[in-house]
Amino acid sequence: MGILRIFERHAMQIILMGLNHKTASIDIRERLAFTKEDIRQAMDELMQVPFFSELCIISTCNRVEIIVVSNLSENQSHQITNEWLSYLSRHRKIDTDEIRPLFYIKHHLDAVRHLFRVASSLDSMIIGEPQILGQIKESYRHSVLKKSAGVLINRLLHRTFSVAKRVRSETGIGDHAVSISYAAIELGRKIFGSLHNKPVMLIGAGEMAELAVEHLVRQNAGPVYLVNRTFERGLQLAKRFNGEAIRFDELLEQLIHVDIVISSTGASECILNKFQMKKVMKRRKQRSIFFIDIAVPRDIDPDINQLENAYLYDIDDLQGVIDVNLNQRKREALRAERIIDEAVIRFEEWLNNLDVVPTIKALRNKIDEITRFEIDKTCQMLETKNTCQLHSSLERMANAITNKILHDPIQFLKGEGFHKDRAIYLDFTQKLFRLD
Amino acid sequence: MNLESLTDILFALVLFLYALSTIWYLAFVAFQKKFLAQIGSGQLWAGFTSHFVLILVTYFRIGHIPAHNLQYSLSLTVWALVAVYLCFQFSMNIRILGVLVTPISTLVLAIAFSLPNPGIVIGKQFQSIWVSIHVVTSFIGNGAFALATCVGIFYLIQEKAIKGKRQGFFYNRLPALDRLDQMSYACIAIGFPMLTIGIMTGCIYAQIHWGHYWTWDPKEVWSAMTWLFYAAILHGRMALGWRGRRLAYLAIIGIFLVLFTFLGVNFLLKGHHGDFTNF
Numbered sequence: 001m002g003i004l005r006i007f008e009r010h011a012m013q014i015i016l017m018g019l020n021h022k023t024a025s026i027d028i029r030e031r032l033a034f035t036k037e038d039i040r041q042a043m044d045e046l047m048q049v050p051f052f053s054e055l056c057i058i059s060t061c062n063r064v065e066i067i068v069v070s071n072l073s074e075n076q077s078h079q080i081t082n083e084w085l086s087y088l089s090r091h092r093k094i095d096t097d098e099i100r101p102l103f104y105i106k107h108h109l110d111a112v113r114h115l116f117r118v119a120s121s122l123d124s125m126i127i128g129e130p131q132i133l134g135q136i137k138e139s140y141r142h143s144v145l146k147k148s149a150g151v152l153i154n155r156l157l158h159r160t161f162s163v164a165k166r167v168r169s170e171t172g173i174g175d176h177a178v179s180i181s182y183a184a185i186e187l188g189r190k191i192f193g194s195l196h197n198k199p200v201m202l203i204g205a206g207e208m209a210e211l212a213v214e215h216l217v218r219q220n221a222g223p224v225y226l227v228n229r230t231f232e233r234g235l236q237l238a239k240r241f242n243g244e245a246i247r248f249d250e251l252l253e254q255l256i257h258v259d260i261v262i263s264s265t266g267a268s269e270c271i272l273n274k275f276q277m278k279k280v281m282k283r284r285k286q287r288s289i290f291f292i293d294i295a296v297p298r299d300i301d302p303d304i305n306q307l308e309n310a311y312l313y314d315i316d317d318l319q320g321v322i323d324v325n326l327n328q329r330k331r332e333a334l335r336a337e338r339i340i341d342e343a344v345i346r347f348e349e350w351l352n353n354l355d356v357v358p359t360i361k362a363l364r365n366k367i368d369e370i371t372r373f374e375i376d377k378t379c380q381m382l383e384t385k386n387t388c389q390l391h392s393s394l395e396r397m398a399n400a401i402t403n404k405i406l407h408d409p410i411q412f413l414k415g416e417g418f419h420k421d422r423a424i425y426l427d428f429t430q431k432l433f434r435l436d
Numbered sequence: 437m438n439l440e441s442l443t444d445i446l447f448a449l450v451l452f453l454y455a456l457s458t459i460w461y462l463a464f465v466a467f468q469k470k471f472l473a474q475i476g477s478g479q480l481w482a483g484f485t486s487h488f489v490l491i492l493v494t495y496f497r498i499g500h501i502p503a504h505n506l507q508y509s510l511s512l513t514v515w516a517l518v519a520v521y522l523c524f525q526f527s528m529n530i531r532i533l534g535v536l537v538t539p540i541s542t543l544v545l546a547i548a549f550s551l552p553n554p555g556i557v558i559g560k561q562f563q564s565i566w567v568s569i570h571v572v573t574s575f576i577g578n579g580a581f582a583l584a585t586c587v588g589i590f591y592l593i594q595e596k597a598i599k600g601k602r603q604g605f606f607y608n609r610l611p612a613l614d615r616l617d618q619m620s621y622a623c624i625a626i627g628f629p630m631l632t633i634g635i636m637t638g639c640i641y642a643q644i645h646w647g648h649y650w651t652w653d654p655k656e657v658w659s660a661m662t663w664l665f666y667a668a669i670l671h672g673r674m675a676l677g678w679r680g681r682r683l684a685y686l687a688i689i690g691i692f693l694v695l696f697t698f699l700g701v702n703f704l705l706k707g708h709h710g711d712f713t714n715f
Contacts, residue, residue, distance in 0.1 A: 176608075190598060193612035285677030288614055305599060309680045317601045324603055 012053060012152055015077050016111035017084055017103055018065025021125050024102040031092055032099070034059035039139070042087065043146040049083055054150040056143040056157065058118075060135045062125055067115065069152045074107055081105060112156065112347050116340045119160045120167040121174070128173040128329045133164045155350065163343040170339065171332040176325035181212035183321045184292045184313065185219060188260055191290050191311055195221040201258040203227045203251070204265030205237060209294050212262050213241060225258060227251055229265070255280045255289070262292045263299040274303040281307055292318070370404045439497045446490040447511075451545050453483030454514075458538040465535045465609060473531040480538060484522060487515045500562035503571045510548035512571070513698075514541045516579030520623070524583065528619055530611055536586040566641035574634030578694050580627030581666070585691040587620040588684035595681055617679050620687050628666045635659055654705040658697040665693055 021029070034042065039057045046052050054069035068080050081103070085096040106114045117123045119136050140157045143149040149157070168174050177183040188195055198221045202213050205228065213224060224243030227250075228234035234245035246254050251271070255261070265271060281289070291312040293300045298314050305312040313321075378397040382390065413425060430436050460476030463469075491512065494502040502508040521537045524530065590610055597607040610616070638659075639649045650656060669686050672678035678686070 187598070189612060190594070190607070191613050193615040282677075286679050286682075287677070288680065308682065311598055313601070320601060321603070 012069050012071055013074060013077065014108050014111045014152060014156065015068045015070060015080055016065060016106045016114055017068070017081060018058070018063055019099070019102045019104070020063035020065075020123065023104060024099075028094075028099060028102065029061065029064065031094060032059075032064045032088065033061065034064065036142070038091075039142045040146060042091075043142065043148050046083070046087060047146070047148050051079065052083070054143075054153040055148040056139055056153050058136055058139040060132065063118070063123075065118070067111065067153065067156070069150065077105070077107065109344055109348055112159075113340060113344045115156065115160050116163045116343055117337075119164040120336055120340060121164070122167075122333050122336055122340075126178055127326070127333055128175075128178070130168075130174055133161070133168075136160065136164075151354070156347070159343065159347055163340060166343075167336040167339050171335045173329055173332040173336050175332070176328055178322050178325050178329065180208055180294070180315070180318050180322070181215045183318045183325070184212050184262070185215050187292075187311075187313060187318075187321070188216070188221075188290055191288055192259065195219040195260075197222065198260055199223055199225065199258040200260045200262070201225040201227060201246075201254060202237065202241075203261065203263040203271070203299065204229075204267075204295065205233065206264040206294065209262050209264035210237075210240075212292065212294070216260065216262075217241060221260065225254055227254070252276060252280060256283050259288065260290050260292070261300075262294065264294045265299050267295070267299055268297060270301045271299045272304070273301040274307065277301070277304045277307060277310060281310060294318075367405055371401055374400050374404075439493060443490060443493055443497065446486060446493065447549060450483050450487045450490055451542065451549055453479050453486060454518075454538060454542040454545060457483060457534070458542050461531075461534040461538050464531065468609060470531075473534065476534055476538065477525065477531065480518065480534065481522065484515070484518045487511075487518070491515060501568045501571050503575075504562060505553065507548045507551045507553050510544055510551075512575050513578065514545045514548070516572075516575035517541060517582050518579075520576060520579040520583050520626070524619065524623070528615075528622075530615070530619060532590070532609055532611065533583070533586055536589065537583070540582075540586075561645060564641060564644070566637045566644065570634055570637040570641055573630045573637065577627045577630030577634055578698060580623045580630060581687070581690055581694050584620045584623035584627065584687040587616055587623060588687035591616040591620060591684040592681065595684075613680070617683060620683055621673060621679070624666055624669055624687065624690075628663075628670055631659075631663055631666065635663060654701050655697070658693075658701050662690075662693050662697050665690055 019028070019032070024032075034057060039059065042057060043055055046055055051070045051072045052068055053071060054067075056067045058065045058067070066084060068084075070077070070080055072079060081100075085100060085103075088094055088099065089096045114123070115136075119133055121128050121130065121132050124132055136157070140149065140153075143153060143157075177186045185195070188198070192198055195216060196219075198216075200213060200216050200221050200223075202209060202224065216222075217224065222243075224238075224241040225246050226234045226237045226241065226243050227246045227248055228237065229248050231245060231247055234247075237243070238245040255272075255277075263271070286309045288309045288311065291300050291304065291310070293312060293314040296315060300312060300314075302312065302314070304310050374397045377400075378393050381393055409429070413422075413429060457476040457479035460472050460479060464472035464476060491502060494508070501512075503512050517537060518541055521533060525534065590606075591613065593604075593606050594610045594613055594616060597604050598613065638656075642651065643649045669678065669683070669690070672686075673683065
């Protein structure tokens with residue numbers, strides 16, 4: 001095994017250290033989060049450490065991770081951990097002992113797999129959320145700018161991007177909405193096809209409802225009408241959404257013209273009943289209308305859903321849709337894992353080649369040099385001597401080549417200093433040249 | 437090779453291509469990969485073209501449009517349905533409908549294929565331009581109504597998923613409700629003028645051949661009822677906003693009326709279209 005250890009000593013280690021939403025509370029994550037400047041500054045400082053060959057820092061609201069390429073062996077990797085923790089304690093006024101247990105440390109292929117999973121959004125709080133890939137790309141950009149990305153980080157991150165892309169395109173991990181507002185939009189699309197130019201009405205106000213309106217506007221829905229019991233509040237919202245404020249008593253009249261209604265008032269009873277809506281539907285000539293009732297208690301009479309061409313979803317219904325979609329994403333995640341397994345194996349192959357290729361190159365160069373030197377020498381001699389001596393000259397040349405090629409290996413095998421291991425090297429040599 | 441064996445080979449080829457495209461469309465519904473539908477659609481086009489050639493060859497063989505026995509009229513029905521479907525697939529890009537249209541076409545054509553062909557009786561009375569227009573427009577009208585029914589079925593499935601808040605197998609596979617509704621309406625809006633022209637040319641031909649525009653023959657009466665039914669749908673849509681679920685139900689009821697006018701009248705009531713369903 002000794003010879004393998006020698007090879008290993010020269011190989012670079014990939015180490016990934018980090019904490020995420022599963023291991024650390026939001027409180028800790030907030031204190032550790034890195035801004036752009038923080039990342040650059042940390043890179044400047046950490047790249048001074050001799051065993052930090054390459055470095056990439058990923059910081060999002062759900063995770064802080066660093067990827068280090070180092071020439072330290074696996075069992076010396078605690079030095080890297082210590083270096084990182086001491087950096088954090090110096091700059092973030094955090095007790096190292098407090099955060100040490102929150103960190104996970106992954107070596108080599110485990111680190112590769114972890115990064116692939118993170119970028120493919122399998123490790124996210126909401127599986128399949130799309131932001132993480134962009135965040136990792138941003139982190140990588142810092143590494144490139146700070147020249148802390150070398151052969152391994154470059155290759156690793158590029159592989160990561162393509163794996164994440166593959167996961168996204170070949171599995172349904174990002175399909176189907178998993179937030180209330182997106183679920184509402186998806187349903188709207190299933191009813192209307194396109195949301196383009198579909199008039200929207202917001203009744204009341206509230207964070208979630210306003211978010212839903214924002215998303216709708218981004219899908220080119222509009223114009224937006226805002227109904228509020230206090231007209232002034234309606235005007236404020238109208239300004240924000242570039243819409244039109246409507247008085248509460250005009251609600252029924254306006255329902256004739258809008259296609260999507262988002263309701264979120266504090267009313268303790270329904271503000272719209274089936275009977276009223278039936279009349280409105282007639283005046284709408286039965287054109288489809290979609291109610292999203294986010295209010296608790298509900299604003300809109302649930303029986304309205306029974307009316308032809310009127311569709312009503314309350315908050316529980318939307319949550320039901322989300323639950324179904326999340327389960328679907330989880331099933332898709334299993335397929336994503338298979339893609340990642342495959343990518344890890346391919347990365348491993350590349351890593352192995354990385355060790356072998358320069359060795360093979362050097363070996364070839366050395367033999368090349370020896371032969372070339374001998375050929376030149378022989379050619380020079382042939383110019384001065386007559387051709388009868390050709391045979392002996394070539395024989396001398398071949399001898400010289402053999403001796404020179406074998407000189408170093410033979411010296412190595414005869415050499416002192418590894419009495420115990422000599423058997424291993426002899427065995428290895430026999431295997432290498434197929435002497436058995 | 438004589439024309440008769442050529443038509444037999446063509447008939448088998450058309451049936452084979454329709455069956456093949458059915459498989460691709462089913463695979464498309466199962467796996468939701470676009471290329472599966474594209475292959476299916478390609479084969480449907482090939483089948484449709486061969487079908488057209490088959491009809492042309494038969495036309496030249498017998499000297500008039502081939503619709504004078506059950507085998508030929510069923511074959512023409514399928515051709516008209518596929519024609520209307522391909523137009524809609526092309527213009528509205530709704531591939532999922534193929535999964536209803538292709539199996540129906542394959543099945544009906546298989547039935548037609550298995551029917552005995554009573555042989556050629558060249559009827560001079562069919563060699564009129566009015567007959568050709570009458571047959572082609574009536575069949576295309578019926579094809580459009582059949583497609584409206586298929587769309588209506590999809591509408592009801594999708595509406596049930598959205599209203600019932602239970603996303604089933606078809607939820608993600610079917611287009612939006614409004615698109616289905618518009619498409620069903622468009623099918624009827626195309627089928628109706630076709631049927632109108634069909635009935636009018638029929639009347640003109642009757643006047644030329646029998647000397648009467650209208651004879652209260654059961655076929656004529658039921659055609660008129662079908663025409664009134666679809667006229668009512670269109671009126672209700674435009675004036676009263678009959679759409680969505682109501683339109684879907686009406687489209688489904690309508691196809692039974694069409695089928696009865698097309699086949700039922702011939703089998704149950706007697707009329708001057710009797711030849712039409714000979715076998």
